Amino acid sequence: MTGPGDGGGLELWFAPELRFLLASRHRGPDVLRVPYDLTSSLGHVVQSLGVPLTEVGALTVAGRRVPPEHRPGDGALVEVAARPRPQPLPPSATGFVLDVHLGALARRLRLVGLDTAYANDADDPELVERANAERRVLLTRDRGLLCRRTPWLAAFVRGTRPDEQLLDVLTRFRPPLAPWTRCPACNGGLAPVAKAAVAHLLEPGTRRTYDTFTRCRSCGRVYWRGAHGSRLEATVTAARAAVTGRG
Template sequence: MSTAIFRFYEELNDFIAPERRRCEFTCVLARAATAKHMIEALGVPHTEVELVLVNGESVGFERVLDDGDRVAVYPKFESLDVSPLLRVREHPLRVTRFVADAHLGGLARLLRMAGFDTLYDNHFADDEIERLAGVERRIVLTRDRELLKRRTITHGCYVRALKPPQQLREVVDRLDLAGSAQPFTRCLTCNAPLRAIAKADVVERLPPAVREQHTRFSTCDVCRRVYWEGSHWLRMRALLETLGC
């Protein structure tokens, strides 16, 4: 019977059994088990892992584990530059865009508000989310750890917070998104880009008070919704400013 010694760091401990958190533990290896197989068997989605060290050497997920190996598993690093080390993914995504699962509609709306291309439909099945993530190279946002264990999903984020504003803060902080935000450039309803439009072109679609008080407008060419800088816009602006966006 072959065994290996494992140690998970920081928030990865949230996924494993309480008695195994923040300490070394020995685990029996499955036959020809890879690092990815054992990490996920212990409860951690591979999309949450940034770096794996086996006997002090940086390895990829495909590394087959041997009897007596010491395995250290790390999440995304916030303050330590690990760029000289081998990451478990071949490369980051060139463009940051998301697909959110059925439980994260509020988060999807807030990410769109911040300018991030975010697909969401509360009827999306897991298979469709997996397909979109692969075909369109999107980061999967979910509170379902089993979804993140799917083989073809390479980039994902397990969302721990329960309320949308806190979820937005968590995702912005974990993925370092503040500098990439382009607030109020996407439709909150359908995700399409917004464009500026003259007041004269939308005046018939505006409430009377808005006609009197506002001069700058944008619109979505898909759903034809019109946006202006009202009280709702100011509240969202304040939220984004707390995040550095």
């Protein structure tokens, strides 16, 4: 985008669901007027205002739907719709990959059985490379990452608390769930294990109190229904309601 005098202007109407992504100075008017150089793509204009195209549905100019590559004329009125929900995952999608700030969300996604890659030291190029190579959906709250990079499929995660973020992801994509099948720590698969086989790894109180265990095939961590069981069950129940649309 350029300054006044370098070209014409555009008027943009953003769907209410998208307005929180705009800079605060742009959230006041229902229709936002911005300078336009007549050469930038419409997608570039939208993203320069802080709204990643991953969150955008239809772009409409003068009642006609146009692609993000479209270059509108001077004075055009542009309607920017939100991406409809649910957004079904393509059959080729293998799971998710999360940025470094979403570790708590990663554990919750694994709790409900979703293949979730996460590393607390992965930088932006690594995240995009892994998303593209493994056909994972990139999840982030970094709008700049989504506007700068081109992952094959990505989403801005809404909400500041992990439980809010989990429900946002599940209501958007409605993936099939398989609770209690993945290790929250490493994403490996869980399998039932005999108490005798893991007794040496347990604290005395745990050995006396519990009899049913699972163990991660990858990292070897042992799990049982402990003091936090009710809270985890509530998370799983809310997740199932979210993907069935009954929450």
